[in-house]
Amino acid sequence: MKKYHVSTTINGEPVEFLCEPQQTLLDVLRDTLNLTGSKEGCASGDCGACTVIVDGRMVCSCLMLGVEAEGRTVTTVEGIATGDTLHPVQQKFLEHAALQCGFCTPGFIVAAKALLDENPNPTEEEARYWLAGNLCRCTGYDKIIRAVLDAASEMRREAAE
Amino acid sequence: MTFIGKDLKVVGTRPIRPDGVDKVTGRANFGADMTMPGMIWGKIKRSPHAHARIKRIYTEKALSLPGVKAVVTAADFPDIAAEEAFAGEAIMDFRDLSRNCMARGKVLYDGHAVAAVAATSPAIAEAALDLIEIEYEVLPFVIDVEAAMAEDAPLLHDTLFTQGVEPKPSRPSNIAKRINFTKGDVEAGFREADHIIERRYTGKPVHQGYIEPHACVAAVAADGQCMIWSSSQGHFMVRQYCAHLLGIDISNIRAMPAEIGGGFGGKTLVYLEPVALALARKSGRPVKIVMTREEVFRASGPAAGSVVEVKLGAKKDGRLTAGEVVLKYQAGAFPGSPVGPGCMCAFAMYDLPNASVTGYDVVCNRPKVAAYRAPGAPNASWGVESCLDELAIELGIDPLSLREKNAARDGTKAVHGPTWQNIGYAETLAAVRAHPHWTAPLGPGQGRGIASGFWFNIGGESSAAVHIAEDGTAAVATGNPDIGGSRASIAMMVAEVLGIPVERVRAIVADTASIGYTFLTGGSRVTFATGMAATEAAERVVEELKKRAAMMWEISPEAVEWRDGMAYPAGPNAGAFEPLSLGEIAFRSARTGGPISAELSINAQGAGPGFGTHICDVEVDRETGAVKILRYTAIQDVGRAIHPAYVEGQLQGGVTQGIGWALNEEYIYDGEGRLDNPGFLDYRIPVASDLPMIDTVLVEVPNPRHPFGARGVGEVPIVPPTAAVANAIYRAAGVRLRDLPMSPPHVLAALDKSDG
Amino acid sequence: MPHVVISGDMVRRFTGGEREFEVEATTFRRLVLELDRRFPGLGHQIEEGMAIAIDGEIFQDAYAAPIRPDSEVYLIPKIGGG
DSSP, X not given: OOOEEEEEEETTEEEEEEEOTTOBHHHIIIIISOOTTSOOSOSSSSSOTTEEEETTEEEXXXXXXXXXXXXXXXXXXXXXXXXXXXXXXXXXXXXXXXXXXXXXXXXXXXXXXXXXXXXXXXXXXXXXXXXXXXXXXSSXXXXXXXXXXXXXXXXXXXXXX | OOOTTSOOSSTTSOOOOTTHHHHHXXXXXXXXXXXXXXXXXXXXXXXXXXXXXEEEEEOHHHHTSTTEEEEEOGXXXXXXXXXXXOSSSSOOOHHHHHHHXXXXXXXXXXXXXXXXXXXXXHHHHHHHHHHOEEEEEEOOOOOSHHHHHSTTOOOSOTTOOOBTOSSOOSSOOSEEEEEEEEESOHHHHHHHOSEEEEEEEEEOOOBOOOSSOOEXXXXXXXXXXXXXXXXXXXXXXXXXXXXXXXXXXXXXXXXXXXXXXXXXXXXXXXXXXXHHHHHHHHHSSOEEEEOOHHHHHHHSOBOOOEEEEEEEEEOXXXXXXXXXXXXXXXEESSSOOTHHHHHHHHTTTBOOSSEEEEEEEEEOSSOOOOOOSSTTHHHHHHHHHHHXXXXXXXXXXXXXXXXXXXXXXXXXXXXXXXXXXXXXXXXXXXXXXXXXXXXXOOOTXXXXXXXXXXXXXXXXXXXXXXXXXXXXXXXXXXXXXXXXXXXXXXXXXXXXXXTSOGGGEEEEEOOTTTSOOOOOSOTTOIIIIIHHHHHHHHHHHHHHHHHHHHHHHTSOGGGEEEETTXXXXXXXXXXXXXXXXXXXXXXXXXXXXXXXXXXXXXXXXXXXXXXXXXXXXXXXXXXXXXXEEXXXXXEEEOSSOSSHHHHHHHHHHHHHHHHHHHHTOOOOBOTTSOBSOOXXXXXXXXXXXXXXXXXXXXXXXXXXXXXXXXXOOSSGXXXXXXXXXXXXXXXXXXXXXXXXXXXXXXXXXXXXXXXX | OOEEEEOSSTTHHHHTTOOEEXXXXXXXXXXXXXXXXXXXXXXXXXXXXXXXXXXXXXXXXXXXXXXXXXXXXXXXXXXOOO
């Protein structure tokens, strides 16, 4: 099958890749670029395990074609930490034991970061509705919501300093 | 040695799990994340029919598609002879397993694997599936359990004769097994009763719903040595089952544990691995297969759907005199529903003088059920815990008092025989009574329900190795995939024994060639059984460290004491020596006899049973039938919480799965016997906005058979929620729901009926 | 002599319906051997399919599980789990 050349920016780096027209961005990330942090749980946009940020918007990378990444800026879970410094959301997930198997975690981390980028002071209800597109079968969401709200308050504290 | 009642420094704290950073940064490698040089892609052709004879499979066109490297069908697998099926649930019938992985002769459910292809890209493999032509003779099918039990039902297996009935039946049937447990004199018990209640409760199959679809990579070398990388609840299980299904020596298979993205029992068997191995063998290339979500729903194990008939007799004061339960469980395409444990769990929480429990294991044209968290128990308790609530209402007794009056305690004889000891059920009821949630005021249209749950928990075979590094840090290797934080609990127990901070102990999951045999991650056994092996291995290391210190001091090892990661002379008579740290002893280990390590393999016994009681508040929307969970508290005897945050997480997760089972989840079949909702859009599991925080109370009645007093905790919490929710709905809206799920249309229909 | 009860009715075809036995045995292994001597085939069935509860404590696949003369012994279906 004919492949298309795509130029894009992923996690701050310029990236070029070839992809078939039917390949999703998730396929490209995982199978072509070896960025396997984004997970495929459903391939239909229902589970959120493949969540990435494209030009500031949270999207399911299984619902976007690889060719649509042309000229765009993509952030995946691999790009959330800064060097060896974890993002507050990542740190709070660890402190609150907000993961069990960890498979949905990359999607939650990216979605939670996107939430806090847009709304630094979400209520519990706002956090629950924002994250309603991310499925977790292990935790019952309790510790995830606590981690996200705690990360929000820490980021506000840091911003105030 | 026991650490119960001792002052502990690590156990009971909440450190960050050893594998945590990899999992929040995307570095952790799950089943589908593996790639090998030369790897190609496998896909599986599945039956569109619920029941059909396979007349012919044409593979030539698919094989001639450029990029296709191999096609396999049942002809590529040994035809495994029928084996004796046993009374228990734990026995795998390899003939059935083989035919579940690849249909032979007949397909038995929509989604049943019929052929598989491997090609150089997923797209080519997908295209090749369409080129495989299969001639079927479509047969009549049966989906529901009671229809499958009928005399004239279409038969799935003409070799299946009901076990457990005398004389042996002369005709085959879909009822694989009948089982009964009786205690006392049931008829006399009902004669003694002032009040008798008899009800029927049903439930649909539900899926475990792990977010990670099944995935594996298999490679076969020219000399027959195989490597399997896969996501499972036990790589030793993968090795054993693949060896058996393909006729390979176990020593020729090395199974590598991927991180596992949820299992809940659904990954305690193989679907893809034998197929990937067969494709790899035929093509000479490593083969990767990843299920789609649709395949997960259509072809991997849901939990049994069931019909549960409950009859209870009680005195006016609420004291139970007799109970009778009939359980009819759907096994799916092959025998083996968890009806045996269901029978034993039905009345496990109660001191019942007279009881009879009868179970039926019934095959039908659905995917073969797999274990799901406390397999069999939620179905039985859905009936019994709902019926107890109905009894409480009819007797005018509050449901907590009714349970207190009849609770099993140490010394109570269970219906299945044994006398309970060291159980904490009554303690969970006492915790409910003391909890502010129990007496918190409710608003109009709101209601509160309670229900209890039980699970046995198991021990079993486990291996663990503790290695001390040259600087006095430690590694602990076990053979259990870490499904929910077990690296943390294992590392904590080892750190406690060695007397060093948990950050100085790293826990890994070793492959099948690198650690002794270890039974799978299931039955809530890892922290209990593998934790016991790791603790004992660490104790052996401490003995060795004392010997090494004694050698350095030139005194007897008995004169050395180990405290807080240091060797001390045991008393003034032992001599005046400066204490030696673990690091100092390790650094000199070459001089005192070599590296310091211990590996231990055990078959752990004495898993303490688990009991829990849940309180649930709901609000019912009378316009839409939607049920909102307002507040939820799960109380459970956990023995000893090693890492309390992950224990709470087990309770919260189990509750949420139970709420999904209660309110939304179900397998829906169309008139042709095809699954109608094989995706997360139409099979709706709970999402964050559906739920409140899930409060937990960890009651700790130590299990004397575990060094730290731990009991399994993962399974009990899925048992109470269905009845707790139904009981709350009754009190909120005045309607009694006896069919799961209690989804808005069903609740609305019940409300309309009650409004007349 | 320990009193042994087989819970449930799954071994009827071996014992003809008998479920309670007096068996001189100090371990699970001895118990299995003795029951198999009385009812050929039952030992295999017990070993593969059943667990033993001795004084309330469940043992699985444990030949050495100790039985005292006054022990309460139940054979129940093996337990698995999710």
